[in-house]
Amino acid sequence: MSMIRTYKCKECGTGYSTVTGIGARHSEIQNRMLADVRDGKYGEEWQKKSLEEDFSYVDASQGVYVCPNCKRWVNEYDVSLLYEDGRRESLVRTCECGAQMQRTDSIYLECPDCKTKNDYTDRRMTDDMKPYFKL
Ligand SMILES: [Zn+2]
Numbered sequence: 001m002s003m004i005r006t007y008k009c010k011e012c013g014t015g016y017s018t019v020t021g022i023g024a025r026h027s028e029i030q031n032r033m034l035a036d037v038r039d040g041k042y043g044e045e046w047q048k049k050s051l052e053e054d055f056s057y058v059d060a061s062q063g064v065y066v067c068p069n070c071k072r073w074v075n076e077y078d079v080s081l082l083y084e085d086g087r088r089e090s091l092v093r094t095c096e097c098g099a100q101m102q103r104t105d106s107i108y109l110e111c112p113d114c115k116t117k118n119d120y121t122d123r124r125m126t127d128d129m130k131p132y133f134k135l
């Protein structure tokens with residue numbers, strides 16, 4: 001199951017939400033993502049890795065990624081290669097400002113409109129796998 005967290009900005013009232021974790025269709029999404037990696041949709045370097053090295057699976061959980069520089073955040077699939085020997089390699093996400101985004105477990109997220117940091121107002125479990133940002 002995935003977790004949907006709903007936010008309502010205490011300053012400007014903007015609603016937004018995140019989906020994190022692993023949903024019911026995880027293995028289906030893993031397979032599709034692995035096919036995408038092998039097709040080169042995540043770049044040449046990753047395509048090469050996926051064809052040359054043994055790895056057990058792709059992590060297709062959903063997470064929130066925050067830019068340490070400008071605090072912009074996105075809610076996306078993890079996309080990590082998990083190798084047979086236990087190594088893990090995650091897709092590097094570059095923010096529009098050029099900094100490298102980092103996965104966060106923090107439940108406090110800035111309002112996309114006015115940048116006020118908010119706590120979630122509601123959360124529920126779901127099988128809905130689609131990440132989305134604004135209500
Ligand atoms: Zn706001």
Ligand SMILES: [Zn+2]
Pocket residue numbers: 067068069070071072095096097098099
């Ligand atoms: Zn940034």
